[in-house]
Amino acid sequence: VRSPGKQQAVEIECHSLEVVGSVTEAYPMQKKGHSLSFLREQAHFRSRGNLFGAVLRIRNTVFRSVNEYFWQAGFLHLTAPTITSSQCEGGSVPFSLSPLSFFNQPAYLSVSAQLHAEIFARSHTNVFTLGPTYRADPSDSPRHVAEFWMCEPEMAFRKMEDGMEVAEDLVKHVLTDVLRSHEEELAFLQQWQEPSLLDRIHRALGHEIGRSDENGEGKNDVKQQQGRWHRMTLEESAQLLGLNPTTTKDLSIAEEKELCDKVQGPIFLTHFPSESSPFYMKTKDRKHQSCSEGNGNVSLSFDLLMPSIGEVIGGSEREDDPEILLSNMRQTGLNPSEYEWYVALRQQGTVPSVGFGLGMDRLVMFVTGMTSIRDVIPIPRAMGSLHY
Ligand code: 4AD
Numbered sequence: 001v002r003s004p005g006k007q008q009a010v011e012i013e014c015h016s017l018e019v020v021g022s023v024t025e026a027y028p029m030q031k032k033g034h035s036l037s038f039l040r041e042q043a044h045f046r047s048r049g050n051l052f053g054a055v056l057r058i059r060n061t062v063f064r065s066v067n068e069y070f071w072q073a074g075f076l077h078l079t080a081p082t083i084t085s086s087q088c089e090g091g092s093v094p095f096s097l098s099p100l101s102f103f104n105q106p107a108y109l110s111v112s113a114q115l116h117a118e119i120f121a122r123s124h125t126n127v128f129t130l131g132p133t134y135r136a137d138p139s140d141s142p143r144h145v146a147e148f149w150m151c152e153p154e155m156a157f158r159k160m161e162d163g164m165e166v167a168e169d170l171v172k173h174v175l176t177d178v179l180r181s182h183e184e185e186l187a188f189l190q191q192w193q194e195p196s197l198l199d200r201i202h203r204a205l206g207h208e209i210g211r212s213d214e215n216g217e218g219k220n221d222v223k224q225q226q227g228r229w230h231r232m233t234l235e236e237s238a239q240l241l242g243l244n245p246t247t248t249k250d251l252s253i254a255e256e257k258e259l260c261d262k263v264q265g266p267i268f269l270t271h272f273p274s275e276s277s278p279f280y281m282k283t284k285d286r287k288h289q290s291c292s293e294g295n296g297n298v299s300l301s302f303d304l305l306m307p308s309i310g311e312v313i314g315g316s317e318r319e320d321d322p323e324i325l326l327s328n329m330r331q332t333g334l335n336p337s338e339y340e341w342y343v344a345l346r347q348q349g350t351v352p353s354v355g356f357g358l359g360m361d362r363l364v365m366f367v368t369g370m371t372s373i374r375d376v377i378p379i380p381r382a383m384g385s386l387h388y
């Protein structure tokens with residue numbers, strides 16, 4: 001029946017009621033708002049509430065939308081193994097598997113599907129993976145978990161610029177889909193979680209947001225504006241942030257957010273120092289006169305930073321010279337014999353390629369306004385927490 005109450009269209013007039021599953025006094029969910037940290041301890045019940053209902057429905061759309069983007073663009077979807085023999089990301093700590101006798105060699109949970117994706121970019125040109133990824137980095141930050149989902153496209157014959165273009169198109173495709181499909185959920189999250197949620201999504205899409213006062217109602221008026229996201233080298237960003245450009249090797253989470261605030265939107269940060277880049281990133285020979293440490297080379301790398309979240313994507317062109325690859329491995333303490341097949345990809349009819357990894361859960365944070373990654377994952381796995 002029509003409801004006389006505000007903020008609701010209808011009410012249910014009940015004639016009979018059957019309780020299908022009753023609760024005991026121990027049921028922890030009350031008829032009031034609970035804190036996010038309390039709800040985190042109730043991960044087996046929290047999806048029954050409207051907050052996690054909204055987050056999970058938007059998460060569902062983000063995953064569908066990413067798959068759709070690549071299928072429409074003709075990419076081959078690969079399922080990559082989650083048990084691997086290599087550590088891939090030099091900087092991150094992998095989980096080790098036991099028993100060791102099973103494979104007769106050390107085995108790890110995958111920290112990235114990239115090296116496997118590179119095989120298939122050399123046979124099928126444009127490919128992507130979307131799978132669970134594991135890192136044992138001892139980081140307790142609100143944007144790190146031990147198990148997260150990463151989408152990793154790899155494209156043959158393409159350059160760094162193409163990689164950034166695909167990354168931007170992909171994220172804009174997802175944002176557009178979420179806006180189109182979740183008006184109700186976004187309004188709810190904006191009211192209860194993040195007052196500037198819609199504003200930051202529209203801004204990222206280049207929509208000009210202004211108040212139309214002509215009708216006197218002060219309604220939000222969204223206009224389409226063209227334009228690509230900002231691109232800036234790490235060195236330029238250091239200058240903008242008042243840091244020392246010659247000693248800055250990476251930005252902290254706080255600096256990433258500050259940079260997004262300065263440019264009022266997403267930004268691609270490019271050309272990280274080679275010495276702090278993983279072994280597979282292609283080096284651009286550009287000597288920095290002023291650089292006192294390292295050899296001054298930078299890699300053809302890029303990170304996408306999103307407002308309030310920071311890094312959501314990391315990618316690069318891949319080194320295709322086998323000698324440089326081997327020397328990079330030795331310098332970073334990796335054993336070249338474990339990567340024999342990867343080097344062979346370069347020796348046997350190689351093509352240049354570019355690729356990136358999109359942190360799916362961080363993108364869900366951006367479109368829901370949730371500030372902890374643990375609140376956008378159905379059953380999160382983080383340091384010191386393996387309940388369920
Ligand atoms: O920048 P990362 O380490 O890049 C790679 O793994 C490359 N191999 C990807 C590639 O080129 N194919 O990770 C990519 C993204 C990050 O930008 C971040 O969004 C997410 O993965 N990520 C995490 N998300 C949640 N928890 C963690 N511990 C994460 N570590 C990385």
Ligand code: MG
Nearest residue numbers: 303311313314
């Ligand atoms: Mg990264």
